Amino acid sequence: MLLPRGIVSANLLLMVLIVLLAVNALISYHSARTVIANENRVSHTYEVLGDIEAMFSSVKDAQRGARGFVLIPQEQFLAPFDRAKSEYLRRFEVLRELMADNPRQQSRLAAFNPEVVEYLNYLDREVVTRRMHGFQAAEALIVNGYTTDRIDELGKMIDEMEGEERSLLAYRLAQTRRSIRTAAINFAVANAVAIALLVVAFILIVRGARHRQRYAVELEDRVQQRTAELEEANTALKAFTYSVSHDLRAPLRGMSGLGKALLEDYADRLDDMGRRYVTGIVGAARKMDALVDGLLLFSRVTRTKIDLQPVDLTAAVHEARGQLAADLESQNAHISIREPLPWVMAQRNVLVQVIANLVSNAVKFRHQGVAPQVTIWAEKPVEKVRLVVKDNGIGIAPEHQERIFGAFERLHATESFEGSGLGLAIVRAGLERMGGKVGVNSELGRGSEFWLELPMAKEHRYAG
Amino acid sequence: MPGKMILLVEDDPNDVLLLQRAFARHQLAGNIHAVNNGEEAIAYLNDARRSRPVPGVILLDLSLPRLSGFEVLSWLRQQPLLKPLPVVVLTSSKDQGDVDRAYELGANSYLVKTSNLDGTVDVARLVDSYWVLLNRKPSICEA
Numbered sequence: 001m002l003l004p005r006g007i008v009s010a011n012l013l014l015m016v017l018i019v020l021l022a023v024n025a026l027i028s029y030h031s032a033r034t035v036i037a038n039e040n041r042v043s044h045t046y047e048v049l050g051d052i053e054a055m056f057s058s059v060k061d062a063q064r065g066a067r068g069f070v071l072i073p074q075e076q077f078l079a080p081f082d083r084a085k086s087e088y089l090r091r092f093e094v095l096r097e098l099m100a101d102n103p104r105q106q107s108r109l110a111a112f113n114p115e116v117v118e119y120l121n122y123l124d125r126e127v128v129t130r131r132m133h134g135f136q137a138a139e140a141l142i143v144n145g146y147t148t149d150r151i152d153e154l155g156k157m158i159d160e161m162e163g164e165e166r167s168l169l170a171y172r173l174a175q176t177r178r179s180i181r182t183a184a185i186n187f188a189v190a191n192a193v194a195i196a197l198l199v200v201a202f203i204l205i206v207r208g209a210r211h212r213q214r215y216a217v218e219l220e221d222r223v224q225q226r227t228a229e230l231e232e233a234n235t236a237l238k239a240f241t242y243s244v245s246h247d248l249r250a251p252l253r254g255m256s257g258l259g260k261a262l263l264e265d266y267a268d269r270l271d272d273m274g275r276r277y278v279t280g281i282v283g284a285a286r287k288m289d290a291l292v293d294g295l296l297l298f299s300r301v302t303r304t305k306i307d308l309q310p311v312d313l314t315a316a317v318h319e320a321r322g323q324l325a326a327d328l329e330s331q332n333a334h335i336s337i338r339e340p341l342p343w344v345m346a347q348r349n350v351l352v353q354v355i356a357n358l359v360s361n362a363v364k365f366r367h368q369g370v371a372p373q374v375t376i377w378a379e380k381p382v383e384k385v386r387l388v389v390k391d392n393g394i395g396i397a398p399e400h401q402e403r404i405f406g407a408f409e410r411l412h413a414t415e416s417f418e419g420s421g422l423g424l425a426i427v428r429a430g431l432e433r434m435g436g437k438v439g440v441n442s443e444l445g446r447g448s449e450f451w452l453e454l455p456m457a458k459e460h461r462y463a464g
Numbered sequence: 465m466p467g468k469m470i471l472l473v474e475d476d477p478n479d480v481l482l483l484q485r486a487f488a489r490h491q492l493a494g495n496i497h498a499v500n501n502g503e504e505a506i507a508y509l510n511d512a513r514r515s516r517p518v519p520g521v522i523l524l525d526l527s528l529p530r531l532s533g534f535e536v537l538s539w540l541r542q543q544p545l546l547k548p549l550p551v552v553v554l555t556s557s558k559d560q561g562d563v564d565r566a567y568e569l570g571a572n573s574y575l576v577k578t579s580n581l582d583g584t585v586d587v588a589r590l591v592d593s594y595w596v597l598l599n600r601k602p603s604i605c606e607a
Contacts, residue, residue: 246527246556253556253579254478260581261485289579 010204017197024190031183038176045169048098048105049162055091056158058084059116063151066123070130070138078127085120092116105164112157119154122146234303241299248292255285294420298407301350301430308434310457311348313341313387317376320356324363331372333363338377343457344385346434351454354430354438355387357423358450362391365448385456390449396442405438427452467605468596471519472498473505473536474554475528482581483523486588494521494596502531506539509546513604519549520605521595524571526555526562534569541570548602552595554587 065081092113099105122145130138259282263275270278317337321328328335344351363372372391379386396404407425424438431438431452442448474480480498487494497519499505505522512518522540526533533553541547552573553566563574573595575587 242557242559249556249579250476250479253577254476254482256579257482257581257584258478261482264581265485265489286579 010201010208013197013201013204017194017201020190020194020197024186024194027186027190028183031179031186034179035176035183038172038179042169042172042176044098045165045172048095049165049169051091051095051098052158052161052165055088055095056155058087058091059119059154062088062120062123066126067142069127070135070142073130073135081123081127088116088120102164102168105161108157108161108164112154112161115150115154115157119146119150237299237303241296241303244292244296249289252285252289252292256282256289259285291420291422294422294426297353298422298426298429301353301426301433304347304350304433306347306350306433308345308347308455310343311346311351312343313378313385314339316346316348316351317341317355317387319352320359323352323356324360327360328363331363331366333372333374335359335374335376338375341376341378341387342380342385344387344454345457346436346454350430350434354427354452355389357427358389358452361423362389362393362448362450365393366391367394380456381453383456384453386451386453388449388451390447392447395444395446395448396440397444398442401440401442404440467520467601468493468495469517469519470494470496470591470596471505471508471522472496473502473522473528473533474498474525475500476525479525479577482584483588486585487592490585490589492588492592492596494592500529502528502533502536505536506531509540509543512546518546518605520601521591521599522549522551523554523591524551526553526557526566534565537566537569537571545604548604550595550599550601552591 061084062081065078065084068077069081092109095109096106099109126138126141126145129141259278262278263270263282267275314337321335321337359374359376362374366372370392372393374392375388375390377388377390379388405424405428407422428438431454434454436452436454438450438452440448440450472480472483474483484496484498486492487496497508499508505524508516524533524536528536531539533555537551537553540549540551547570550572551570552575553571554575554577555562556577558576566574575591578584578587
């Protein structure tokens with residue numbers, strides 16, 4: 001069988017497509033993760049920036065709180081100062097954690113903190129001085145104490161830290177943009193390739209289907225051609241058998257008829273030898289006629305259209321016996337049938353022919369001088385019917401029991417038992433055509449049991 | 465004698481001989497005129513009434529050279545004057561298709577040749593007693 005090449009490559013392509021889609025999914029997942037990670041880093045940087053700002057603000061708030069107390073020394077004005085101090089400590093701790101991944105910023109923070117702590121202590125001192133020694137002393141401390149340079153110094157340090165974070169932010173934003181672009185390109189390329197492969201696979205499959213369709217049409221053509229050839233051969237065979245049945249038999253009829261006429265009309269002018277010769281001619285013609293009959297029957301059984309129908313075995317056996325009536329009477333044969341017989345699936349005329357051949361054999365091959373006794377009964381293995389034809393004849397040696405079913409097989413000289421040698425071949429061919437079987441159990445000198453098996457007719461199960 | 469003439473259409477000379485023997489030996493009433501093929505049969509029937517006696521029955525074989533028995537039969541049934549003539553098919557074919565076709569084409573009887581002499585004599589006797597003697601003929605046979 002020829003497999004369209006398109007189908008093979010389409011299958012391969014679909015496999016590649018599946019792999020590609022899997023890779024695509026993996027890359028997409030990875031890209032998405034990168035984008036998310038970059039986004040997280042960006043927001044981290046924003047957070048750090050906010051915290052740096054807030055930390056510096058808390059220092060400025062502390063300064064404003066302390067100076068406020070110096071101006072108006074009421075204890076409730078100290079609350080913002082204390083809040084700003086603890087706010088600074090909190091922000092510092094948060095920043096230390098946030099900057100854990102960046103040693104440069106950490107060292108900046110480490111340098112920044114003591115400065116602030118010192119400045120906060122100085123502010124504390126301002127508050128204490130105001131409370132203990134009054135405004136003048138506090139004012140003197142402010143004027144002579146921390147210069148604005150030192151505050152500016154802190155601001156510069158904050159600027160540095162912020163600058164670092166801002167450049168980090170710029171870098172990370174760029175990275176995020178890049179990772180988004182990469183992911184988008186990955187998506188686009190992978191999907192474009194997948195769609196392209198899909199289109200190619202589709203085209204290949206469609207082409208393969210067309211190819212198969214053409215192939216199916218071709219096959220159908222071939223089957224039709226073969227059928228036509230077979231029909232022709234069958235017609236030729238039919239014409240042949242028709243011709244055999246007419247043209248081949250006409251001369252035989254002439255031989256036997258004219259021979260008999262010679263014997264009757266010229267009896268007084270023929271001596272014993274002459275009569276024997278003519279009798280020989282007539283007998284030979286009759287045998288030839290029987291052979292042609294057998295051949296026609298054999299060809300009809302092997303050629304006839306078989307249409308299995310439920311058939312009543314009882315009726316079939318009776319019909320077969322009826323066909324042989326003259327023969328049975330002349331042989332003084334006794335046939336006993338154990339009725340009722342079941343129904344089987346068969347073709348009626350073929351079945352009758354088969355049974356007639358078996359009964360005819362059962363009667364024919366008898367012991368000299370013994371009246372033939374034939375018993376017919378049915379057995380019923382599962383789903384099948386076995387019809388047995390038992391005789392009291394001469395029996396068959398075991399080594400011959402298979403051979404007898406072949407065409408033109410004869411065990412006996414034509415002088416002792418006349419026949420075409422086709423009787424059992426017709427039985428076997430007929431049964432095989434009807435999906436049945438035939439066989440024999442026999443012992444030399446003790447008679448034979450021929451049996452045939454056919455499917456039981458479903459709607460007529462054996463009641464007996 | 466009008467109506468006692470039998471037209472035997474048969475190509476096998478042995479069959480012709482044996483049938484003629486049976487009629488002669490058993491002193492049957494029928495008077496056989498034999499033709500060898502379908503063309504001769506049609507030629508005879510065309511001449512009948514003018515120069516030859518019209519047969520009381522036609523014994524027709526089916527497998528004949530030139531024109532088959534079926535062709536002779538269907539020709540006959542289309543002849544305005546001759547179409548009522550009784551036709552007995554006498555052939556070696558037991559084929560049911562042949563039997564059906566012969567009746568469809570208007571055969572009056574279908575007999576199968578036997579291979580033994582006694583059978584041939586039986587056929588001759590029966591044809592003679594039934595178709596020649598007992599059977600009433602259409603008026604054309606008396607002409």
